[in-house]
Amino acid sequence: MLQIRKIRADHVVDFAAEELKKYLRMMMPECGEIDITYEPKATDGFRLGLLEDFGLSFDGEDTMLDDAVHIETDEHGGILAGSNPRSVLFAVYRFLKENGCRWLYPGIDGEYIPMQEIRSISYHKKASMRFRGHCNEGYEYQGCMLETIDFYAKQELNVYMLEFKNPYVYYERYYNHNFNDKNRTPEPISELQALQWKRQCETEIAKRGLMFHDMGHGWTAYPFGLNTDNRALWTEGTLKLSDEVRKYLALRDGKRELYMNDPQLTNVCMSNPEVRTIMANAVADYAEQHRNVDYLHVWLADGFVNHCECEECQKMRPSDWYLCIMNEIDEVLTERGLDTRIVFIAYVDTMFAPEHVTVKNPRRFCLMYAPVYRFYTSSITKDTLLPEPAPYVRNKWVRDYTTEGNFAHMPKWKETWKGPCITYEYHFWFHQCYDPGLINLARRVYEDIRGLADHGFQGFIEDGSQRSFWPNGFAMHVYAETLLDTEKSFEEMEEDYFSHVYGEDWREVREYLYKISAAFDNGYMEGEKSTNRAISKHYNPSIAPNFLAVPEICAEGRTLAKKRVPTPSRPQAVSRRLLLLHTEFCEKYAAFMYEKAMGHNHVAYEMAHEFFHEFGKYEVEIERYFDHAMWCSCTNIMLKKRPKFIFEI
Numbered sequence: 269m270l271q272i273r274k275i276r277a278d279h280v281v282d283f284a285a286e287e288l289k290k291y292l293r294m295m296m297p298e299c300g301e302i303d304i305t306y307e308p309k310a311t312d313g314f315r316l317g318l319l320e321d322f323g324l325s326f327d328g329e330d331t332m333l334d335d336a337v338h339i340e341t342d343e344h345g346g347i348l349a350g351s352n353p354r355s356v357l358f359a360v361y362r363f364l365k366e367n368g369c370r371w372l373y374p375g376i377d378g379e380y381i382p383m384q385e386i387r388s389i390s391y392h393k394k395a396s397m398r399f400r401g402h403c404n405e406g407y408e409y410q411g412c413m414l415e416t417i418d419f420y421a422k423q424e425l426n427v428y429m430l431e432f433k434n435p436y437v438y439y440e441r442y443y444n445h446n447f448n449d450k451n452r453t454p455e456p457i458s459e460l461q462a463l464q465w466k467r468q469c470e471t472e473i474a475k476r477g478l479m480f481h482d483m484g485h486g487w488t489a490y491p492f493g494l495n496t497d498n499r500a501l502w503t504e505g506t507l508k509l510s511d512e513v514r515k516y517l518a519l520r521d522g523k524r525e526l527y528m529n530d531p532q533l534t535n536v537c538m539s540n541p542e543v544r545t546i547m548a549n550a551v552a553d554y555a556e557q558h559r560n561v562d563y564l565h566v567w568l569a570d571g572f573v574n575h576c577e578c579e580e581c582q583k584m585r586p587s588d589w590y591l592c593i594m595n596e597i598d599e600v601l602t603e604r605g606l607d608t609r610i611v612f613i614a615y616v617d618t619m620f621a622p623e624h625v626t627v628k629n630p631r632r633f634c635l636m637y638a639p640v641y642r643f644y645t646s647s648i649t650k651d652t653l654l655p656e657p658a659p660y661v662r663n664k665w666v667r668d669y670t671t672e673g674n675f676a677h678m679p680k681w682k683e684t685w686k687g688p689c690i691t692y693e694y695h696f697w698f699h700q701c702y703d704p705g706l707i708n709l710a711r712r713v714y715e716d717i718r719g720l721a722d723h724g725f726q727g728f729i730e731d732g733s734q735r736s737f738w739p740n741g742f743a744m745h746v747y748a749e750t751l752l753d754t755e756k757s758f759e760e761m762e763e764d765y766f767s768h769v770y771g772e773d774w775r776e777v778r779e780y781l782y783k784i785s786a787a788f789d790n791g792y793m794e795g796e797k798s799t800n801r802a803i804s805k806h807y808n809p810s811i812a813p814n815f816l817a818v819p820e821i822c823a824e825g826r827t828l829a830k831k832r833v834p835t836p837s838r839p840q841a842v843s844r845r846l847l848l849l850h851t852e853f854c855e856k857y858a859a860f861m862y863e864k865a866m867g868h869n870h871v872a873y874e875m876a877h878e879f880f881h882e883f884g885k886y887e888v889e890i891e892r893y894f895d896h897a898m899w900c901s902c903t904n905i906m907l908k909k910r911p912k913f914i915f916e917i
Contacts, residue, residue, distance in 0.1 A: 270302045271345065273310035275317030280353035280477035285316055288348070288360045291369060294381045313345040316356055326351050328394050333479075335398075335426055339363050339391040351394075354477030358424045363389055370768045372745075372839045373737050374412070374419035375892055380768050380837045393753065397717070399690045399727025400751040401427025401481070404435060405697055406733030407442035407897040410465045414472055415892070416734040421476040423748035428473045429481035429565070429729055433490060433554075434497040436462035447900035448884035459497045470560060481563040481611065481729065483554070485532055488569045491550035492516050494531035503529050516543050518576035520663070533571035538589035539580035548596040555601060555608040563634065565611040566597065572616035573663040584625070585660060587618040591625040598629045611636050613692070614681055620660040621680035630687040636729070637681070638692035639674035643794040644699045646671045647715030650722030654679060669796075678723070688726050696732025700743070701902040702793035704854050705785030710743040714758050717750045727751070738894035739781070739850035740769055740843060769843045771836075773828065777847065780825040784854055787814045787821060788861070795906075803867045806906065812865040818858035822851040846893060849886055856883065864907060873907045 270292060272285050289302045308321075319326050319338060328334030328351060336351040337359040348363055350356040361371075366389045370380040402420060404413065417428055431438075439462045445452040473480050489496045492513050501507045509526055517524040518535040527534040536543050551566055558564075568590060575586045594612050601608060614621075615638040627633055648671050657676040658666060668674060682689070695713050703709045717728060728751060736744055745765045749756055766774040791797050792814075795805035829848035860875035880900045887896045 269300055271313030272302060272304045273307045273313045273315045274304065275308050275310065275315055275321045276353075277306060278353045278356075279475070281316055281356050283475055284348075284353075284357040284360045287357065288314060288316070288363075291364050291381060292386070295364075295367065295369070295383060296385060297383065314341070314348060315345065316348050316360070318353070318356065319349050319351055322347055322349050324349060333398055334394060335424070336394040337362050337391065339366070339389050341386075341390075342388040343386055346389075352477070354421075354426060357421065357476055358426075361422050361424060362391060362393075366391060370839075371419060371422040372765070372769050373741050373842070373893060374415040374734075377838050377842045377892075378419070378741070380839050395424070395426075395752050396721060396754040397725075397727045397751040398688070399427050399479070399729065400425045400748070401429060401479070401727075401729045402696075402734070403429035403431050403481070403484075403692070403729050403731045404438055404734060405431070405731050406438065406735065406895045407446065407901075408435075408438045408734055409442050409891075410439070410468070412734050412892065413465070413469050417469060417472045417476070417478075420748075421478060423744070424752055425478075425748055427479045427481055427727070427729060428469075429484075430466055430469060431484040431565075431731075432496070433483060433486050434459055434463045435466055436497045437499065439465065440498075441897065446897045447880045447904075448887055448896060450881045451884045451887065462497075474560060479562045480560060481565060482558065482561040484565045484567050485570045487547055487551065487566050488534060488536045489531035491546050492536070494534075496532045499530055499532055502526065502531055505529075516540065516546070518574060519578045519581075520574055520576070527569070527571045527574045530571075533569050533574070535569040535571065535575050535586075537576045537578060537581060538586070538593060539576070539578065539583070544593050544596050547593055548600045551597045551610075552600040552604055552606065555606050556604060559606075559608075561608060563609045563611050565613070565636070566594070567613045567615065568618065573665065575617055575663060577662065582662060585617075585620055585623060587614075587620060587622040588625040590618055591622050591627055594633065595625075595628050598627075598632050601632070602629075609634060611690075613638055614677065615640060615692075617660075617665070619674075619677045620657065620665070621677055622684065626684045627687070630685075634688045634690060635681065635685050636690050636692050637675075637678055637725070638731075639671075640694060641667045641669055642671055642674040642694070643669045643791075643796055644671075644695060644702075644709070644712050645791045645794050645796055647712055647719055648672075648675055648723065649715060649719040652719065652723075675723075682724070689724060690727040690729060691720055691725050692729050692731055694731050695743070695747075696730050696736040698898075698902040698905075699794070700732065700736055701899050702788070703785055703790055704738075704788055704850070704857060705781040705783075706738075706740070706743045707781050707785040708790045710746045711758065713743055713747050714750050714761075717747070718754050721754050733895040733898050735891065735893060735895040735898075737892075738890070739846045740765075741893075742766065742769075768837075769839055770847075771840050773831065777825075777828050780821065780828060783821045784818070784825070787818050787858065788854075789814055792865070793861075800867075804864065804869055806861075806864045807867045808865050809867070812862050815858040815862035815865065819855050822855050825851040825854075846890065849890060853883060860907070869907070876903055876907055 285304045331351045335355045338349040340347045348359040350359045368382040372378045436459045443455045443457045514524045611634045613636045654676045770777045792811045856879045860872045863872035
């Protein structure tokens with residue numbers, strides 16, 4: 269009878285033991301009961317503990333930040349160890365993967381668990397990237413969030429970020445069923461419900477020992493009494509700005525007002541000492557009340573070119589004033605004896621590096637580089653030559669959509685910042701919507717991780733939908749596996765994922781998806797190839813024939829989806845159904861993109877909105893995999909001639 273021995277008393281190790289038991293019993297249904305005991309001196313059975321518990325060496329810099337996994341087992345048991353408690357959990361999942369298990373999608377329908385005897389495994393690996401994670405985005409519902417936390421841990425991703433003090437905006441737009449009200453009745457939720465769900469997510473993150481990153485935007489608003497939980501109250505005019513608060517806001521065009529009537533988009537007068545003190549104390553208060561936060565993200569407003577134009581603020585760049593705030597935050601946290609780490613961000617205006625101010629206590633901070641304007645049509649590699657950054661002109665600087673231009677500011681930042689750097693990327697946000705086959709996206713993810721590792725980055729957090737599995741999770745698989753091992757080949761990951769998710773004819777399905785990605789030309793979809801931007805960012809009649817070829821390609825995909833092949837696992841059955849619906853989706857998508865390419869903007873817009881509701885009849889069936897409303901939102905923006913959207917992606 270198999271035994272599981274916990275060498276160390278720790279709640280994450282407890283969870284790891286339960287996970288090991290569950291999946292061993294699923295793999296070997298007749299193996300009988302598996303006892304779990306706490307035995308620090310055990311010498312038999314599966315023994316779970318830290319590397320140090322077994323006298324094993326650690327080849328990283330920080331045992332709590334760097335994940336190292338050691339496995340030495342046979343059919344009766346052995347050592348499953350990690351550099352920290354979550355790494356013990358990762359050791360369990362890696363042991364199961366080495367024995368043939370796969371988690372291909374979130375949820376029970378994504379579990380590929382072979383029924384077979386376990387075999388001997390010898391494995392030792394430290395993750396290539398220290399920080400590997402995701403941030404909530406898109407249109408989210410709570411069941412999805414809980415499944416995703418579980419799924420990411422199974423992918424050995426170690427960071428989960430929950431943006432905003434209260435992520436009501438992400439929940440609210442899902443439960444109101446935006447873009448699909450003809451098929452689903454709105455289900456309004458309260459701000460308190462969203463906050464309660466956030467706390468539930470936090471406990472699930474902690475159960476797995478993942479690093480919890482919190483907040484982000486909002487620090488230029490709520491410390492000054494501006495509620496950002498329900499921003500519609502401001503844009504609808506329900507809430508009004510008081511004179512007491514107005515004095516703290518950025519001066520623009522001679523006025524201190526809310527930018528676009530939205531407090532989350534509004535910056536503050538950072539040269540005002542009172543502003544900095546209020547923000548520093550608010551951050552410290554939050555850190556003191558939320559000691560479960562490992563990394564607290566303190567960002568400025570989500571707007572751009574809207575910084576304060578007062579005489580004092582103009583003496584330095586926004587990034588200089590921003591670092592003044594960071595130093596004050598550190599002072600207050602130190603006074604209160606709080607060890608919370610702080611993440612500051614190079615984002616829009618603060619992409620331009622500081623010229624005068626430096627961080628006084630680098631040990632507390634991590635810099636996150638967020639190239640939000642970047643088009644994902646090329647990758648950064650170790651050989652990428654970065655140009656000189658464009659000059660900074662307050663509130664009048666020009667955006668650069670190229671990969672090189674977006675990373676051009678990083679060398680300037682590194683001249684003064686010597687601490688850890690991670691990147692905040694957007695592959696799984698709107699950009700996944702531009703590649704229905706997800707093949708180009710997967711390749712971009714792979715190349716970017718490897719390239720940014722060569723440029724000294726220590727990790728990634730992806731800002732994107734938690735439902736990025738349409739028509740499959742290959743791009744997500746590439747993301748997780750490449751962060752773990754930057755030397756792993758793309759082709760190896762391709763065969764591993766597709767063979768498990770589609771079975772014996774996986775190569776034919778892969779080729780279908782390659783054709784779909786090619787038909788939806790990535791450069792065109794990103795808006796790079798317009799031949800007349802006065803007509804639209806997507807006007808290009810020479811691209812139109814690509815879309816006319818899509819129905820024939822989809823016919824191939826439909827044949828594959830309906831092909832009667834053995835589907836020994838639930839994920840393969842689900843994948844065939846997703847593939848079938850994907851062919852219908854791509855045909856209709858191509859139809860209105862053809863009209864857009866031809867310059868028939870109104871026709872394309874009307875066809876798309878009709879399709880939103882037509883395809884919305886499948887939303888309940890596929891919502892675990894496909895973020896219908898986020899795709900509709902992205903498409904809605906893309907099809908408008910002059911979209912009123914803050915980032916004009």
